[in-house]
């Protein structure tokens with residue numbers, strides 16, 4: 001609230017309404033003008049010629065009521081603004097992305113066919129967007145390489161027919177979900193970068209100033225998508241001209257000379273920078289990780305070192321033992337002096353994120369209850385775990401052994417855990433995981449488990465601690481299992497008390513775990529993924545009251561017996577926009593329930609569960625306003641779409 005200077009406050013006093021009126025006005029303002037409305041009104045204020053948005057105004061009519069839009073150009077879902085479709089409205093001015101930041105449910109934005117100008121809007125700030133349509137405007141200027149960095153959810157980006165310059169932004173090349181990219185009719189220069197996406201549903205870079213050869217993975221795209229770039233070559237356009245032998249020789253000689261000179265410079269610098277003697281190293285700064293975690297730096301056991309560690313010569317350094325040969329080494333000192341942040345405290349001790357001076361970001365998980373086996377057996381087992389390699393397993397990188405505590409070190413996974421994406425996404429302003437992503441995650445989890453079952457057949461519960469916080473998601477939302485196969489080294493009483501395997505019905509009822517125990521956990525995880533509800537057994541973990549409630553009560557609560565209505569069971573945010581996949585969702589639910597069969601004898605074994613999951617058909621769900629239109633025709637047909645869209649705002653056509 002702005003505070004008025006004293007004299008102004010006095011001057012206004014005569015004209016101000018009574019306190020009661022003011023309070024009433026404030027009350028009505030707060031209740032009638034939702035935060036979505038405020039955001040939209042600020043957005044409108046940034047536009048020139050906004051007469052087309054006359055229905056956007058303060059007052060008793062909110063932009064959305066449930067799934068119905070009251071304001072023109074708005075798509076609504078559960079009372080929140082889900083999409084903005086402001087096409088062919090003669091809008092001038094710039095797009096004020098900042099004003100839209102509080103629209104937490106916004107997933108699609110289209111301002112195509114207007115006269116908007118200024119630099120490319122910073123859509124990256126709206127990281128949850130799935131579709132961005134800015135084609136046919138007057139946006140201009142350099143597009144920075146990181147303009148789309150972190151837009152993990154972006155499926156469709158249409159920037160055609162503007163005046164954008166610079167290279168095609170490299171941040172586009174690794175967006176995991178990007179399916180449509182329309183950049184035609186701009187002034188992009190340079191080479192087409194190597195897109196990592198396997199295939200595009202729509203791709204067009206024609207009529208720019210691109211040069212060089214077309215990357216091979218784009219060679220299946222229609223040639224017309226590349227036309228109008230005079231210096232572009234390679235399939236599907238004509239072959240690139242062969243460079244003459246002479247020019248190759250010249251390039252080789254120049255490169256050779258450059259390498260020799262760079263080598264010489266490095267040699268000189270290295271020798272200059274070397275400390276005169278290792279004994280005069282400056283004292284280490286106070287360790288952040290050490291300070292936070294209170295990890296002891298020196299003790300007799302740690303000084304013995306490990307044969308695995310190449311830097312074994314430093315007698316005073318506590319040793320980290322690396323279990324993989326393919327990893328850049330760092331030592332315990334690096335780890336201890338790195339800046340650290342607590343990621344969370346699970347059932348065991350806390351986990352820390354540590355940023356090493358080299359730039360590597362690691363996670364250090366501390367265990368005090370890991371004394372089930374002696375030192376040698378422990379080391380052998382860690383080496384065995386280090387040998388597990390699978391795209392869906394987060395590898396153990398190194399460990400630190402002290403009798404009193406162990407540290408397990410792995411890579412930091414930036415997108416965090418599945419638990420956060422299922423239950424904490426709203427607070428973080430992230431979109432809910434769609435059905436297609438959830439199914440891919442379930443398939444990835446099953447594949448990771450299969451690998452552990454194959455590689456560690458002697459373990460009774462090969463994973464033993466499967467839950468949503470132990471499934472991490474990488475940049476492309478691929479699942480990575482963590483904290484797996486630790487039961488053999490855990491103190492048994494702690495394992496019984498804390499680990500998920502011991503929360504299964506066979507343990508709570510008969511005091512045993514079996515090969516099918518992980519299948520129970522997989523079933524619970526599947527139900528959690530489908531319903532979006534957090535399993536009670538995890539909430540109760542470590543509090544010792546699991547026996548008071550049957551392990552089935554959560555299952556019967558989230559999947560009531562004889563359910564028929566999909567809305568009753570499935571996470572609404574997942575089910576919306578995936579109507580065509582309802583059949584597969586139901587199949588997965590049946591798989592989840594079969595895995596949650598209380599009678600171990602009747603419960604599927606892992607092989608059966610895996611095969612059933614593999615059979616599920618993947619289908620990349622789509623939930624923006626162009627779902628029912630061929631995207632190639634988007635721009636041409638925008639008038640038609642707008643007409644349909646107007647119908648939807650009256651409630652007669654449901655697009656979302």
Ligand SMILES: Nc1ncnc2c1ncn2[C@@H]1O[C@H](COP(=O)(O)OP(=O)(O)OP(=O)(O)O)[C@@H](O)[C@H]1O
Pocket residue numbers: 343344345346347348349350351363365394410411412413414416417469470471472482483
């Ligand atoms: N390598 C990692 N990268 C990113 N986040 C991680 C990593 N390892 C763990 N986390 C996250 O850090 C938080 C704390 O993890 P931690 O393993 O200590 O506890 P937990 O998984 O909640 O429970 P438990 O101790 O039973 O495994 C969790 O949210 C977890 O998902």
